[in-house]
Amino acid sequence: MAGPGWGPPRLDGFILTERLGSGTYATVYKAYAKKDTREVVAIKCVSKKSLNKASVENLLTEIEILKGIRHRHIVQLKDFQEVTCLASSIPAGFCLRRWLGSSCSTSALQFLHERNISHLDLKPQNILLSSLEKPHLKLADFGFAQHMSPWDEKHVLRGSPLYMAPEMVCQRQYDARVDLWSVGVILYEALFGQPPFASRSFSELEEKIRSNRVIELPLRPALSQDCRDLLQRLLERDPSRRISFQDFFAHPWVDLEHMPSGESLAQATALVVQAVKKDQEGDAAAALSLYCKALDFFVPALHYEVDTQRKEAIKAKVGQYVSRAEELKAIVSSSNRALLRQGTSARDLLREMARDKPRLLAALEVASAAVAKEDEAGGEQDALALYQHGLGELLLLLAGEAPSPYTPKPLAALPSPRALPLSAAEPPGRRRELLHTEVQNLMARAEYLKEQVKMRESHWEAETLDKEGLSESVRSSCTLQ
Incomplete structure (x- = not known):
């Protein structure tokens, strides 16, 4: 694999161009399929040398999950090659910051929940849009995703600290409801410009997460009653009192009924x-x-x-x-x-x-x-x-x-x-x-x-x-x- 200072790696069937982003174990490139369609895709290239046992398991799970699901608002796995790279039909766009497509993202979550799949790393950077003119949303990066029933409990820290549910940090014992907390943090950030636990250091962040204080919503901008209700119920520290998946999908502010569809x-x-x-x-x-x-x-x-x-x-x-x-x-x-x-x-x-x-x-x-x-x-x-x-x-x-x-x-x-x-x-x-x-x-x-x-x-x-x-x-x- 190419090192940090090198150009994009070579991959059969694709032409890799600029780098879209990078993480601890992988780098994502914009690419074109060599077929006549010249389809635009995103290539996630994983450095095998940097993977430990847990990371290998995560990668295999990600491939298994993406191979088995097809949804309009979830990235589609197009190809997998042993070098090791994942080619996904991600629009060549940018991460969600100021545009909130609640119905689209909720539809994707509902699709995953019905299949007992938890994303476990929901954050604005993993919600992608095609463009501002004709925005099409896709949920991406299933590197931490797991097959989890609502009653399953896990003990391994996964995700990004700013969007991580308190029970995951404090007790390291959690279930699928951590995704609902992350949705609340994303919604809070979209509305107020920063996440509820925004901090200058990790120690300050950890202190806020471990605190028992109720998260208070700013008075401005003014929120509708439905929006405020949903946000407060998503950001409930106690997972047993947090809104359920069923109530979340049926909530009037989410309004799945009016999501764009063929009907x-x-x-x-x-x-x-x-x-x-x-x-x-x-x-x-x-x-x-x-x-x-x-x-x-x-x-x-x-x-x-x-x-x-x-x-x-x-x-x-x-x-x-x-x-x-x-x-x-x-x-x-x-x-x-x-x-x-x-x-x-x-x-x-x-x-x-x-x-x-x-x-x-x-x-x-x-x-x-x-x-x-x-x-x-x-x-x-x-x-x-x-x-x-x-x-x-x-x-x-x-x-x-x-x-x-x-x-x-x-x-x-x-x-x-x-x-x-x-x-x-x-x-x-x-x-x-x-x-x-x-x-x-x-x-x-x-x-x-x-x-x-x-x-x-x-x-x-x-x-x-x-x-x-x-x-x-x-x-x-x-x-x-």
Whole structure:
């Protein structure tokens, strides 16, 4: 093998060019296949003289794993030669630093997890992109990967200290959940510019890793509720309390549902058909919601499509749907303003009738605060939390249940007011009728706001549409005041 000061080594079937990177045991080169296709690949050249027994085992495991897997977002092993070099279909690009393709990387992890494979060295340098213009992500470097069931435990340190889970460093006993910790560190670094245990020395790093202090998230930049929840659950020091793989793959912020795939266009089309039907029936709110949900699938469909003519045809259709969504937005916004004024009048009357009910009065004040917060710029998350609090109290009052400490609940988990027993603490009468109506109105407002927040937080879709020249119109259509 060539030494550090020499040029690229020679390898049958490939032309090696510049060096892409190097580590303790290997150097990676950009190369071209000598076949007619001139395919661009990455060649990982391993110096056999520098390998100890454990390193040889790692290399053999890496080859075994890569030979047996094929996934759009995982590097593909193209060839292996005894010299010893691995040729992989890595795009000639750069490591992930500022671009976070959560759905793509999570899809690759899900693929590995289903096959009981742990990467054990997840870090930005091992997540590769083809380019900024048309980014395609691939998970690379399986030098530390192992076949591990979720209940398997290992004792050998693997990976990079900055991204290594505390249980691996402190106890040297760990399982597949260490990959989830590494994902959390990568996400933290992408959001805040440095990993949570950034240190000036290894001793300082080790001290931070061994500490029992909870990792606190910086206040800036502001994070969505879903993003903050995921990050905190990934960066749980105790692996038994860390988010599970199943919950991670199903987490709303990860949003695997809208990952670009061959089914994206069919899903978008099915939603558009429903939207058109609701539009023809005169249900503007339902039609607008369905159009916006369809756009959530059209974005990955555009990203997935490679045929230029088909992509232009999709973009033309999307433009039509955006125009109709704009018209529906004006109709729905006008209707919502009228309902809000009507709801305010009823709420004021109910407040007057609740002067002898301090708990009811307090719950109504929370509801009013939610409505006010909804009108503030950037106040959507606070408004949703207030809606949940106020609705929880009002529903308990209707049902006649004892008050309990406030714990935020998903809106879907709250019971429908129609399902509450009539033999509730609030007796039949005008006040109960107004309270019942108020609960219905608040639930409708909260669900509506929740849907709009979810659309607004679809930053990946917005970034993709920026490249397609459609982002401003789509964002305008799918964000209601």
